[in-house]
Amino acid sequence: MSVRDVLRGIIGIELDENDPFGRPARRRTLDISHNVILYLEDITVSFDGFKALNKLNLTIDAGELRCIIGPNGAGKTTMMDVVTGKTRPDSGTAFFGQSIDLASLTEAQIAHAGVGRKFQKPTVFERHSAFGNLELAMTADKRALPSLVARLRDEERDRIADTLRLIGLGGEADRPAGLLSHGQKQWLEIGMLLMQDPRLLLLDEPVAGMTDDETMRTAELFVSLAGKHSLVVVEHDMAFIEALGGRITVLHEGAVLAEGDLAAVQNDPRVIEVYLGR
Amino acid sequence: MREPPLPPLLDARQRAGLGIFLAAALILVPALHLVFPPGHVLHVSTYTVTLLGKIMCYAIVAVAMDLIWGYGGILSLGHGLFFALGGYAFGMYLMRQIGRDGSYRSELPDFMVFLDWKDLPWYWAGSEHFLWAAALSIAAPALAAFVFGYFAFRSRIKGVYFSIITQALTYAAMLLFFRNETGFGGNNGFTDFKRVLGYPITSPETRLALFGVTAGALALSFLFVRWLVNSKYGRVLTAIRDAESRAMFIGYDPLWFKLFAWTVSATLCGVAGALYVPQVGIINPSEMSVANSIEIAVWVAVGGRGTLIGPIAGAFAVNLAKSWFTVSFPEYWLFFLGLLFIVVTLRLPRGLAGLWRAPRRKDAPPEAEP
Ligand SMILES: Nc1ncnc2c1ncn2[C@@H]1O[C@H](COP(=O)(O)OP(=O)(O)O)[C@@H](O)[C@H]1O
Ligand SMILES: [Mg+2]
Numbered sequence: 001m002s003v004r005d006v007l008r009g010i011i012g013i014e015l016d017e018n019d020p021f022g023r024p025a026r027r028r029t030l031d032i033s034h035n036v037i038l039y040l041e042d043i044t045v046s047f048d049g050f051k052a053l054n055k056l057n058l059t060i061d062a063g064e065l066r067c068i069i070g071p072n073g074a075g076k077t078t079m080m081d082v083v084t085g086k087t088r089p090d091s092g093t094a095f096f097g098q099s100i101d102l103a104s105l106t107e108a109q110i111a112h113a114g115v116g117r118k119f120q121k122p123t124v125f126e127r128h129s130a131f132g133n134l135e136l137a138m139t140a141d142k143r144a145l146p147s148l149v150a151r152l153r154d155e156e157r158d159r160i161a162d163t164l165r166l167i168g169l170g171g172e173a174d175r176p177a178g179l180l181s182h183g184q185k186q187w188l189e190i191g192m193l194l195m196q197d198p199r200l201l202l203l204d205e206p207v208a209g210m211t212d213d214e215t216m217r218t219a220e221l222f223v224s225l226a227g228k229h230s231l232v233v234v235e236h237d238m239a240f241i242e243a244l245g246g247r248i249t250v251l252h253e254g255a256v257l258a259e260g261d262l263a264a265v266q267n268d269p270r271v272i273e274v275y276l277g278r
Numbered sequence: 279m280r281e282p283p284l285p286p287l288l289d290a291r292q293r294a295g296l297g298i299f300l301a302a303a304l305i306l307v308p309a310l311h312l313v314f315p316p317g318h319v320l321h322v323s324t325y326t327v328t329l330l331g332k333i334m335c336y337a338i339v340a341v342a343m344d345l346i347w348g349y350g351g352i353l354s355l356g357h358g359l360f361f362a363l364g365g366y367a368f369g370m371y372l373m374r375q376i377g378r379d380g381s382y383r384s385e386l387p388d389f390m391v392f393l394d395w396k397d398l399p400w401y402w403a404g405s406e407h408f409l410w411a412a413a414l415s416i417a418a419p420a421l422a423a424f425v426f427g428y429f430a431f432r433s434r435i436k437g438v439y440f441s442i443i444t445q446a447l448t449y450a451a452m453l454l455f456f457r458n459e460t461g462f463g464g465n466n467g468f469t470d471f472k473r474v475l476g477y478p479i480t481s482p483e484t485r486l487a488l489f490g491v492t493a494g495a496l497a498l499s500f501l502f503v504r505w506l507v508n509s510k511y512g513r514v515l516t517a518i519r520d521a522e523s524r525a526m527f528i529g530y531d532p533l534w535f536k537l538f539a540w541t542v543s544a545t546l547c548g549v550a551g552a553l554y555v556p557q558v559g560i561i562n563p564s565e566m567s568v569a570n571s572i573e574i575a576v577w578v579a580v581g582g583r584g585t586l587i588g589p590i591a592g593a594f595a596v597n598l599a600k601s602w603f604t605v606s607f608p609e610y611w612l613f614f615l616g617l618l619f620i621v622v623t624l625r626l627p628r629g630l631a632g633l634w635r636a637p638r639r640k641d642a643p644p645e646a647e648p
Contacts, residue, residue, distance in 0.1 A: 084527055111529035123524045125517045136510075136517055137528045144534040150510040196528055 030114055030199055031098040032062040037200050037230045038083065043092035045078055045254075052078040053089070054254035060200070065226035067241045068234045069265075070251035071274060076234045077120055079251070080202045084117050085110045096200070112142070116198030120205045120234075122185040126178030130169050130188055133177050134160045137192035160195070166221075167191040182209040190221070201225070203233045207240050219243035250274070287505055292587075296497060303334075303493030308486045324485065328557055331489040333597045334496045335554040340577045340589035341499050342546035347575065348584035349507050350539045351519030352436075356444030357547050358571035359451050360419035364548030365561040366455070367418050369468040370402060371411030372479070372556060376472045388470075389463045399461045408475055415552035416545055423544030424537065431536045445568060452566035467562025474556050485557070492553045496590070499546050504586055506542070515539055516584075569612075576615060580622050582629025591630050 030037075038060040045053040053075045060066055068076050081087035082094055085107040094102040100113055111117075125133050138156060141147070164170050167187040172180065177188055186206060193201055203222075207215040219240055222231055226246070235241055241248065241262065248265045250257040258268045265271055288296065307322055307330070314321040339361055346352050373387040382391040386398065404410040426447060430440060458464040477484045506512050518525045518532045526532060555561045564570070573596070581592025596618070603611040626632055 086523065086527075106531065107523075107526040108529050108531040111527055117527045119524070123521050125520055125524065127520055128513065128517060132513060136514060136525075136530075142514075142529045143531075144511060144514075144538045147511040147514055148506070148509050192528060 030096065030100065034098060035062050036060070037062045037064075037097060038232075039093070039095040040079070040082070041093045041095075043079075043082055043089045043094060045075075045082060045087055045089050051254050053082065055092070056251075056255055058249065058256065060230055060232060062199075063227045063230055065222060065231045065244055065246035066233070067244055067246055067248045068232060068251060069236065069241065069248060070257070074251040075254040076251055077204055078254075080117060080204055080232075080234070083110075083200075083202060084115055108142070111196065111198075114197075114199035115202065116193040116196045116200070117202045118186075118189050118193055118204060118206055120208070122182065122189050122209075124177040124180075124185050124188050124192070126176065128177060129174050130164060130177055130180065131160060131173040133188055134163055134191055134195050137195040139195070139197050163191045163194055166194070168217075183211065183214050186210060187214075187218075190218070194225075199229060201229055201231045203231065205234055205236070207235065207237055212239075215240050216243060287501065287508065296500075300493065300497060304490050307489065311486060312482060324482070327485055327489055329601055331485075331492050331557040332554060333594055334489075334492045335550040335557070336574075336577065336597055337590045337593040338492075338496050338499045338550035338553075339547050339574055340581065340593040341496075341503050341586060342543040342550070343574050343578045344581075344583060344586055344589040345503050345506065345546075346539050346543040347578060348586075348589070349512060349515050349519065350536060351516075352536060352540065353438075353441045353575060354444045354540075354543070355441045355568075355571045355575065356448040357543070357574050358566050359444075359448040360423060360544040360547035361551040361554070361570075362451075362455075362561065362563070362565040363419040363422060364415040364551030365555040365565060366462055366468070366551075367415035367548070368411050368552035369471075369555045369561045370405035370414075371408055372471040372474060373468050374402075374406040375474060375476075376470065379472050380470070387463070387468075389458070389466065390461075393458055402461070412552065415548050419544045419548035419551075420541055423541045427537045427540040428533075431533045431540070445571065448566050448571055449568060452563045455563040455566065463562070465563060467560060468555070469560040469562075471556065471559055479556055479559070488553065488557050492557070495549055495553060499549070500586060500590065503542075503546075506539075507586070511535070511538075573615070576619050578629075580618060580629055582626075582631030585629070585631035588629045588631030595630065 036059055038058070040056055040058040043053050043056040044051060056075065056079060058079070068079070070076055078087060082089050083096075083102060085102060085105060088103065096102055096110070096113055096115060102110060105113065125136065128136065135152065135156075138160065140150065161170070161173070164173055167190060169180075169184060169188060169191070172184070177185065180188060186209065190203070190206060193203075206222075207218050210218065215237060220243075222233065222244060225231060231246075233241075233244060233246075245262075247259065248262055249259045250265055250268075250271050252274050257274060258265050258271050260268070307327065310320055310322040311324075311327055316323065339357060343354065343357055346354055376387065378385060380388040380391075382388055384391045386395065390398070398405075405414075430443060435443060454460055455462050455467075456465050462468070471479050473479055474484060474488075477487075507515070514525065514530055515535050518530065518535055522532055551561075551565075577592040577596050578589040579592070580596055581590065582588030596615070599614070599618075600611060603614055622629060
């Protein structure tokens with residue numbers, strides 16, 4: 001246990017790893033000077049010899065809205081696990097912007113650097129109110145000791161209320177999240193992502209369990225977020241993907257099979273074979 | 279910038295309850311003990327004062343356990359260790375206060391004379407000072423918990439694995455303390471205390487002073503932990519309990535949230551242990567036995583996890599029952615304890631606290647995973 005770890009945890013001071021005098025680190029700044037927000041290069045992940053990702057290469061531009069499709073087991077969720085630090089790749093490099101090496105950061109540090117994630121199965125804090133879920137997600141000093149004395153400011157309250165309205169939960173602020181419907185939980189989790197104000201949003205099957213109407217409203221929301229944020233959306237729902245209108249990457253057996261706009265991908269013979277051939 | 283007022287720490291009913299508790303502990307019990315002679319119907323006996331004082335120490339431990347188990351979702355089966363460390367640290371001071379009044383008329387504690395030791399071991403240095411011993415009874419469990427917790431939580435040891443490791447740690451410590459060479463009196467531990475701060479340890483005034491300090495410590499522990507769990511820190515702690523990866527991916531590092539609750543919890547146990555030893559008059563390695571640590575979890579389960587007041591009630595209920603059983607039917611106590619645990623688990627998932635709280639609303643959130 002290093003002095004740096006102790007200081008970080010106990011008095012909440014983050015020391016710069018490379019500073020010989022151990023002075024507090026600057027916030028990790030995202031460098032998108034080459035207009036790229038995410039680089040995955042030759043990423044391989046194996047589970048007991050089975051390669052869930054097999055030399056995966058993927059580049060996401062800043063402000064882009066990218067859809068990822070692919071059959072079950074193609075490695076879509078595993079790709080998000082690698083980006084968010086949940087799974088460490090066996091080989092390959094993952095960079096957030098030009099300078100942030102994701103392999104060297106913990107899950108919480110990756111979140112602070114600006115990556116937000118929605119899980120495939122909606123995951124919210126069921127015993128906390130909808131308001132409380134957004135409050136915990138909101139950008140803030142998220143270290144243990146500072147949170148002992150953290151108080152909500154008026155403008156933070158307003159921001160939470162605005163987000164609640166945006167995700168259609170304005171009337172459910174005090175309701176425990178565990179009692180919301182499946183679709184409402186999906187929206188709440190999206191709201192939590194927004195409160196984090198991430199630069200890159202990873203959304204794993206965000207409209208599963210939503211009605212057609214909710215699905216289309218979600219598409220509108222995502223389209224409005226693109227530009228300021230970069231989004232990577234994993235989905236099966238073709239109507240939803242069409243409404244998003246972004247570039248599409250097809251994953252198959254842990255690698256990229258095809259990439260392009262919807263028409264190009266749908267007419268690609270390899271894609272047709274994977275989806276229809278067996 | 280206007281800040282909205284914080285919700286009060288206690289509502290009117292809880293404030294009244296706290297007031298009644300403190301009045302009873304600081305005025306009523308001492309008055310009944312001193313004013314009425316033994317034999318009088320209103321007399322509170324020395325036995326009762328000691329018993330209640332002891333149970334209040336256990337109640338502090340129950341509050342500590344509720345912080346880490348009820349709110350943190352981390353079941354410790356090693357809280358007896360932290361309690362014992364606090365007790366031993368303060369017990370060293372009580373041993374030094376015996377002075378030359380021991381059986382061997384030596385400055386050294388009797389068990390050291392018996393072992394033919396000529397000097398105090400280095401870690402007994404300073405133990406003649408009350409403040410040093412008091413500080414040590416807080417620092418020793420805090421440090422032990424911090425170091426153990428740091429490695430366990432950093433390695434992401436969870437659930438039943440964590441519980442088993444805490445149990446093993448406590449068991450190892452018990453074996454260590456059983457050894458005479460460890461320098462803590464072997465299997466006899468510390469006993470035959472004479473004085474605390476120069477006052478005779480069994481005089482009614484000393485007993486009542488210790489009783490009052492314990493009541494104050496219980497009230498402060500309760501208020502402090504309640505403040506903790508009501509803060510944003512506390513809400514994050516329960517969020518980590520309920521959905522740890524969600525909490526990580528919104529930027530909270532579970533290590534430090536768990537480690538802080540764990541260390542605070544161990545520290546409170548140390549305080550309880552330090553208050554327990556002068557009242558009960560003995561500390562030995564059996565405090566670190568497997569059964570003791572499990573009993574702590576039973577108090578909290580019986581009282582109702584995640585309610586603070588419930589575990590206090592649980593500590594009182596179970597220990598009052600225990601003191602009656604061990605006098606009347608000593609051989610049945612463990613059966614009763616097991617039965618109680620089963621009945622509470624099956625019939626009263628929210629413990630005693632569930633009885634006097636409003637019945638569960640239909641739209642109440644789902645319970646935490648056990
Ligand atoms: N933790 C794990 N252990 C073993 N196998 C896993 C694990 N996670 C994923 N896999 C396997 O990796 C493959 C890719 O899974 P996943 O990324 O979830 O696919 P997708 O999200 O594209 O449906 C699947 O065959 C899955 O069974
Ligand atoms: Mg998936």
